[in-house]
Amino acid sequence: xxxxxxxxxxxxxRWTGKIEFWITLILGLVYAYQVWYIVSGLIxxxxxxxxxxxxxxxxxxxxxxxxxxxESAVIGQLxxxxxxxxxxxELFDIYVxxxxxxxxxxxxxxKAGAKxxxxxxxxxxxxxxxxxWFFHQLHQQGMDNEYEGFMVFDADNIVDPNFxxxxxxxxxxxxxxxxxxxxNSKNFDSNWISAGYSLWYLRxxxxxxxxxxxxxxxxAISGTGFLVSSEIIRENHGWPFxxxxxxxxxxxxxxxxxxxxxxxxxxxxxxxxxxxxKQSWNQRLRWSKGFYQVDAHYTGSLLRAxxxxxxxxxxxYDIFVTVAPAMLLTISLIILNLFLFGICLAxxxxxxxxVLHIITGDLFDLIVRYYFGMIIVGALTLYTExxxxxxxxxxxxxxxxxxxxxxxxxxxxALCALVQKVEWTPIAHHAVKSSRxxx
Numbered sequence: 146x147x148x149x150x151x152x153x154x155x156x157x158x159r160w161t162g163k164i165e166f167w168i169t170l171i172l173g174l175v176y177a178y179q180v181w182y183i184v185s186g187l188i189x190x191x192x193x194x195x196x197x198x199x200x201x202x203x204x205x206x207x208x209x210x211x212x213x214x215x216e217s218a219v220i221g222q223l224x225x226x227x228x229x230x231x232x233x234x235e236l237f238d239i240y241v242x243x244x245x246x247x248x249x250x251x252x253x254x255x256k257a258g259a260k261x262x263x264x265x266x267x268x269x270x271x272x273x274x275x276x277x278w279f280f281h282q283l284h285q286q287g288m289d290n291e292y293e294g295f296m297v298f299d300a301d302n303i304v305d306p307n308f309x310x311x312x313x314x315x316x317x318x319x320x321x322x323x324x325x326x327x328x329n330s331k332n333f334d335s336n337w338i339s340a341g342y343s344l345w346y347l348r349x350x351x352x353x354x355x356x357x358x359x360x361x362x363x364x365a366i367s368g369t370g371f372l373v374s375s376e377i378i379r380e381n382h383g384w385p386f387x388x389x390x391x392x393x394x395x396x397x398x399x400x401x402x403x404x405x406x407x408x409x410x411x412x413x414x415x416x417x418x419x420x421x422x423k424q425s426w427n428q429r430l431r432w433s434k435g436f437y438q439v440d441a442h443y444t445g446s447l448l449r450a451x452x453x454x455x456x457x458x459x460x461x462y463d464i465f466v467t468v469a470p471a472m473l474l475t476i477s478l479i480i481l482n483l484f485l486f487g488i489c490l491a492x493x494x495x496x497x498x499x500v501l502h503i504i505t506g507d508l509f510d511l512i513v514r515y516y517f518g519m520i521i522v523g524a525l526t527l528y529t530e531x532x533x534x535x536x537x538x539x540x541x542x543x544x545x546x547x548x549x550x551x552x553x554x555x556x557x558x559a560l561c562a563l564v565q566k567v568e569w570t571p572i573a574h575h576a577v578k579s580s581r582x583x584x
Contacts, residue, residue: 216246303331
């Protein structure tokens with residue numbers, strides 16, 4: 146009887162191990178192409194040569210669009226950095242959407258030199274709705290045809306002086322309907338939360354969008370610092386991207402319809418990252434819920450685009466697996482081990498000792514593999530981007546060590562996003578600036 150009981154437990158654990166193996170194998174195969182992204186990104190940097198005299202390109206007329214809600218503390222810095230662009234000012238206008246503001250954001254923006262549109266709508270809330278409203282206002286005033294493209298920023302950004310010239314150079318190739326940029330951070334060294342965000346965005350720029358650009362496949366828009374052509378705005382009759390993650394929704398829409406998104410590595414925008422865990426939780430909860438929404442709305446169209454094949458099909462596959470809830474599979478492995486751990490407590494003591502040893506060992510191995518996997522990703526990012534990071538070496542090392550912990554907090558966030566109702570909420574920003582940044 147004792148041997149039968151023990152045998153049953155061991156059989157159960159073996160089946161659990163097989164499930165873990167197959168889930169790990171499937172995830173590895175699905176995301177294996179991103180290893181090539183890392184390799185090609187490193188090779189691309191290694192082969193990159195200093196440019197000589199660059200050819201002149203046509204200068205296009207652009208507008209910067211900033212959606213701001215109670216951002217009087219930081220929006221002046223952004224507008225000042227946009228005013229200092231090394232680009233003809235007569236070809237570049239600055240618009241601020243003062244969206245449901247209860248402070249003096251509109252007044253500060255006007256004094257700084259921006260054209261301000263004030264919006265008050267307490268039903269349709271969020272950046273996507275604000276952008277859509279703005280483009281309709283511009284159309285009604287007959288001004289939408291004055292611009293060839295619109296650059297979208299968040300109020301807490303600071304923009305490198307060469308941002309617009311570099312985006313113009315990439316836009317002038319005529320290959321892209323939208324272009325994203327290099328996303329740096331203003332406050333890497335504030336704490337482990339801001340460092341975690343910063344590393345993730347740097348990794349996204351260097352080892353996702355940069356290799357995509359090298360391979361001539363679609364890049365993905367990441368929240369801020371991107372350009373969208375006026376043709377796309379006209380074709381979409383505004384900005385009809387209103388899910389909780391309107392940026393990834395736009396990226397999925399472009400991939401499913403064969404629209405090209407490029408990347409400009411030399412156009413840099415500095416973004417302020419949250420430092421409060423509560424704010425970070427709420428923001429990433431919205432992102433996770435938004436990813437689920439994009440899955441629900443675009444899985445069918447992305448799958449159809451994948452079967453078109455070629456670069457267009459691969460771009461659809463890339464964005465499909467990017468938004469796929471793969472983290473839930475990893476979470477399921479952890480829950481499975483914890484479930485076995487729980488029911489094992491009801492077994493005889495002599496069974497518990499043997500079985501729990503196996504279960505805790507598997508769980509420990511899973512966590513260790515994830516931790517060191519994130520350490521490798523973070524270390525490569527720090528190595529390649531170290532000269533661009535606004536932080537000391539000790540702060541970078543601290544950010545690296547805590548990066549896996551930051552990423553692990555996504556596990557409970559992803560679970561909560563499955564069942565919790567999530568709405569857009571503003572993130573408080575402060576006048577954070579490093580001496581290594583412009584303005």
